[in-house]
Amino acid sequence: MRLGLMDHSGPELAAALGEVANSVVNPDAALSVRGVTVSYSDKPAIFSVDAEFPKASMSAILGPNGAGKSTLMKAALGIVPRLSGEIFVHGQRLETAKDKIAYVPQRASVDWDFPTSVRDVVEMGLYRQTGLFGKVTGRMKAQVMDSLDRVGMADFAERQIGQLSGGQQQRVFLARALAQSAELYMLDEPFAGVDAATERTIIGVLKNLKAEGKSVIAVHHDLATVEEYFDHVFMINVRRVAEGPVSSSFTPETLQATYGGRLAAKHLNELAIAG
C-alpha cells in the first residue's frame, strides 16, 4: 500500500510531488499519469497527480464530491487541458494512442432530446474508422448490433434516444464504447442513477472485457460495491491520496485520509473492511 501525504520524507514525498515524471514509463500499465495538474480557475482541481492503472484489471477512482475524480479522467483523455504533466497509454503518449481508449461520459452531460437514434449514437463509436467520406460498411453495422446486443439493447436500435430510461441511456453509451474495440475503457460514474438490472448488465460487460484482457477504469461513488466490483483503487482528493490493489489499499485509513470527516465512522463500519 502507498499512502501519500502521511509520511513526509523519502520516496513517498517524492511521489506526492510528482518527481517520478522523469522516470521511465511502465509499458505494462494500461494508463500512466505523470505529474498532472488541471485548473479551471485560480485553484487547481487536481494537483501534480501520479497514477498507474494496471492492465487487464478493473480500477476504481474514488474520492469525495469535488475531489477531482472526473477531472482526472478527463485530463487522462485529453478532454480538459493540462497545466502540467504527461499521460501514457500502454507506455505510448496519449496524443498518439487515442484509438486505444473508449470513453463513457456521464449520462447527464448530453441533451437527450437530440434528434438521433440508438443506432446512430453507437455508430459514433466507429467514426474514427469511417473517416470523413467513408461509408458505414456492413461489417461496421454488424459491429454496432453486436455492441447493442452485449448490453441487451438490440431491440431498441431504432428508438429515439429521448424515449429511453436512464439505465437504457447508460447502456447505449457503453455500447458506443464497445463498438470502438478499444484496449482501455474509461467510464465516468457508470452506475449513477441506473436501475439494479442495468447495474448488473454493465458490471457483467465490464468483467467480460477484463477477461478478454482489456482494462477498465471507472469513476465510482458507491463505496459499498468497491470490493465486489474492482481489483484496484485510486483515491484522490485534489492530490493523490492512495493507490493499489483493493485488498491492501482500500482500508479505513485510506478512506479516512481521502474523505476526511465527511465519511462517518458508522459508514466505515457498514463497509466492514478488514483494517
Place this chain on the structure above:
Amino acid sequence: MSEFIDALFLTAGYNAALVAIGAGLLGFAAGSTGTFLFLRKRALVSDAVAHATLPGVALSFIVMVSLGGDGRSLIGLLIGSAITAWAGLLLIEAMVRKTRLAEDTAIGAVLGVFFGFGVVLLTVIQSMSAGRQAGLEEFLLGATAGMLFQDAVLIAIGGGLTVLASWVLRRPMTMVAFDTSYASSLGYNVKQVDLAMMGLAMAVTVIGLKLVGLVLIVALLIIPAVTARFWTERSERLFWVAGILGGVAGYVGAGLSAAIPSLPTGPIIVLLSAVLFSVSLLLAPNRGALAAWVRHKRMQAAVHRRQGLLALATHHPIREKYTLRLLGSEGLVRPDGVSTDAGRALAAKIARDEHRWTVARRIHQDAGLTGQYDGLTPIDAVFTPDEIAEFDRQIGAPKPVE
C-alpha cells in the same frame, strides 16, 4: 397573382427567374448548414457574425473607391464582409475564453459594436461623391432589383460548396453538438470543428448578403432547422428537410417579391419560413401542438374512465361530471350514476386486475416492475400469462360485483 404564378414557373422574365433560382439555392444552403447551428445551440453567434459583415462591406467599398474603382464589385464587397465577420467571430471566441464574460454578453457586444461601426461608415460613404449611388444599404435587408447573372452564379457555386462542405463535416459537427467530451476523447479538435461550423454559417451569410441582407440571414439559418425538427428524429434527415424547407421559402419568397417589386426580398422569405414553422408547430405528428393536445385529452379520458370504473367496483359514487359523461357515452352508467350490467361486468374485471396487482406487488418486489403500477398500465403488459395465472390461483375465483 398572375405575376406570382409566372414567377413561380420561371416565366416572369429572365431576371425574376434568376432571382427565384438564386433564392431557392440560397435557402437550401442556409437551411441545411444552419441545422448544425441549431443542434449546437449557436444561433445567436451567427447573428452577431452576420451583423459584423457591415463594416467590411463599407470598408471594402471605401478601399475600392480610393483605389480608383467604382466600388460596387460584388466580389470585392463580399471579401470585405467576410474579413470583418471572421474578426467578429474570433473576438467572441476570445472574449469567452480569455475573460469571465458569458457568451451572450460577448455576442451582444460584438453585434452592437460592429453593426454600429458599419452604420457610421455607411454615413461617411453617403457623403462621398461616389457613394450616393452605391446602394450599400440594400445589404441590410436584401434586394432583388439589379441582380446579375454572375450574382446568381455566385450564389449557386458558393451555396453548393457550402452544402457539400457541411455534408462532409456532418459527423464531426453532429458529434460535437451531441456529446462534446466524447468527440474530444476520440481525438476531434472541438475548437476547430466549431470554427468550421461558424465558418460555413458565415459563408452562407456572405453569399446571401445581397439577396436577404445581413439583418435577417440568421432567421434563414435557424428557422428551417427548427421547423424540420418537428418532422424528424434523425439528424441526417434534419439536414435535408431543413434544406428543402429553406429552399421552398427562398424560391416562393423571391417569386412574391418579383411579383410585387415594392416587397423587400429578405423579410418576405423569412416570413414564409415563419409560416412553414407555424404550420409545423401546429400540425406535426408527435411533436406538434395539436398532437400533444390530442395525447393529453386521450390520457385524461383514459384516467377518468379508469377512475370511474374503480369507483363502480368499490361502490363509491362518481362525482365528476366528465367521468359520468364518459362512462354514460359508453353505456356503462345511467345518467343518475347507477351502473348498467355492462358497467358492472367491466368494473368486476377491473377489480380483479387490482387484486392481481396487489398479489403481484407482494411477489415481485422489484422496483422496475412495481414502477408500472401506475393505474393505467394493463397488468398483462407487464406480466406473462403464466405469472398472471399464478396471481389468480392465489386470489381464488373471481367474485361478481353487485
